[in-house]
Amino acid sequence: MRLIILIFFYIIFSISLVHSQEALKVNNIEAKELYEELRCLVCQNQSLLDSDAPLALDLKKLVLDKLEEGSSKEEIKEFLVERYGEFILLKPTFTIKNILLWTAPFIFVLFGFFLTFLFLRKKTSQKEETSILSEVEKEKLKKILNRDILE
Amino acid sequence: MRKIYLYLPLLFFFILVIFFARQLILDKDPSKLPSVLLDKSFPSVKLNQLDSYKLFNKENLLFIGEPSLVNIWSSWCAPCQIEHEFLMKMSDEHNIKIFGINYKDDKTDAINVLKLNGNPFYAIGRDEDGTQAINLGVYGVPETFIIDASGKIRYKHVGPILEYDMNDIILPILNKIKRE
Numbered sequence: 497m498r499l500i501i502l503i504f505f506y507i508i509f510s511i512s513l514v515h516s517q518e519a520l521k522v523n524n525i526e527a528k529e530l531y532e533e534l535r536c537l538v539c540q541n542q543s544l545l546d547s548d549a550p551l552a553l554d555l556k557k558l559v560l561d562k563l564e565e566g567s568s569k570e571e572i573k574e575f576l577v578e579r580y581g582e583f584i585l586l587k588p589t590f591t592i593k594n595i596l597l598w599t600a601p602f603i604f605v606l607f608g609f610f611l612t613f614l615f616l617r618k619k620t621s622q623k624e625e626t627s628i629l630s631e632v633e634k635e636k637l638k639k640i641l642n643r644d645i646l647e
Numbered sequence: 648m649r650k651i652y653l654y655l656p657l658l659f660f661f662i663l664v665i666f667f668a669r670q671l672i673l674d675k676d677p678s679k680l681p682s683v684l685l686d687k688s689f690p691s692v693k694l695n696q697l698d699s700y701k702l703f704n705k706e707n708l709l710f711i712g713e714p715s716l717v718n719i720w721s722s723w724c725a726p727c728q729i730e731h732e733f734l735m736k737m738s739d740e741h742n743i744k745i746f747g748i749n750y751k752d753d754k755t756d757a758i759n760v761l762k763l764n765g766n767p768f769y770a771i772g773r774d775e776d777g778t779q780a781i782n783l784g785v786y787g788v789p790e791t792f793i794i795d796a797s798g799k800i801r802y803k804h805v806g807p808i809l810e811y812d813m814n815d816i817i818l819p820i821l822n823k824i825k826r827e
Contacts, residue, residue: 537786
């Protein structure tokens with residue numbers, strides 16, 4: 497009896513395994529990757545994968561059709577950028593036009609380091625100035641201290 | 648003056664204020680995309696005939712040889728119903744030829760709208776599955792393209808054309824293109 501149950505479950509699970517593998521054909525993996533990289537233009541901060549807007553469904557179908565026709569991911573992206581602009585890509589391209597967008601965070605960090613450096617250097621140099629007294633100052637200080645004690 | 652760098656955050660703040668103020672004053676909705684197809688030739692479209700209305704294709708768009716509008720609409724789209732009145736005005740009073748793309752619509756619903764509210768379109772075509780609209784970079788109805796006499800896209804209006812859109816944007820651009 498136990499064996500029969502085991503065999504029964506084995507068959508059930510292997511069927512579902514085969515099905516899930518079928519669902520993850522090469523095209524579908526590529527399509528899913530593309531859906532994640534493309535913006536839904538109706539709900540603009542969602543990817544196509546997240547979106548159920550009618551236009552997103554149409555675009556998903558278009559992506560699948562194009563993949564089936566044999567277009568590469570890059571070709572499909574190009575096709576959509578030609579029509580909707582670079583805005584449709586959730587990750588902006590690394591081009592001269594976008595160079596500031598990519599490098600600005602690093603520029604700001606460097607600028608921050610620079611300011612910190614300036615600030616710290618100023619502080620240490622000030623400390624040195626105050627700790628070293630000239631001969632005249634030493635005399636004055638001595639006089640003051642002595643008087644304080646006398647009083 | 649020695650501590651000039653202490654004023655940098657303030658300076659930075661004012662630069663940000665300028666950026667934000669610019670967005671506020673220009674009153675530009677960043678969710679509205681400019682067309683990438685601007686100054687490019689209107690792509691050829693494969694549309695289906697709607698009843699006995701004249702079919703819109705690239706040939707008759709080029710044939711009229713004057714600035715015109717291409718309007719993407721649908722009977723199920725409420726803003727399209729609002730803008731319909733102004734499309735009628737432009738075609739009747741200003742003699743502008745408007746080409747219609749009926750987007751993912753039911754045939755009888757579309758015909759009913761034209762029969763009830765009048766037909767502003769010189770020629771019209773059906774885009775049943777929305778693929779032609781994707782080809783044009785359309786992401787929501789209604790959208791309106793301004794096409795010049797040589798068939799180039801000169802402007803894209805996203806959303807309904809209301810009275811002030813018509814008077815302040817669409818008609819001035821059309822007049823400007825006409826004078827060229």
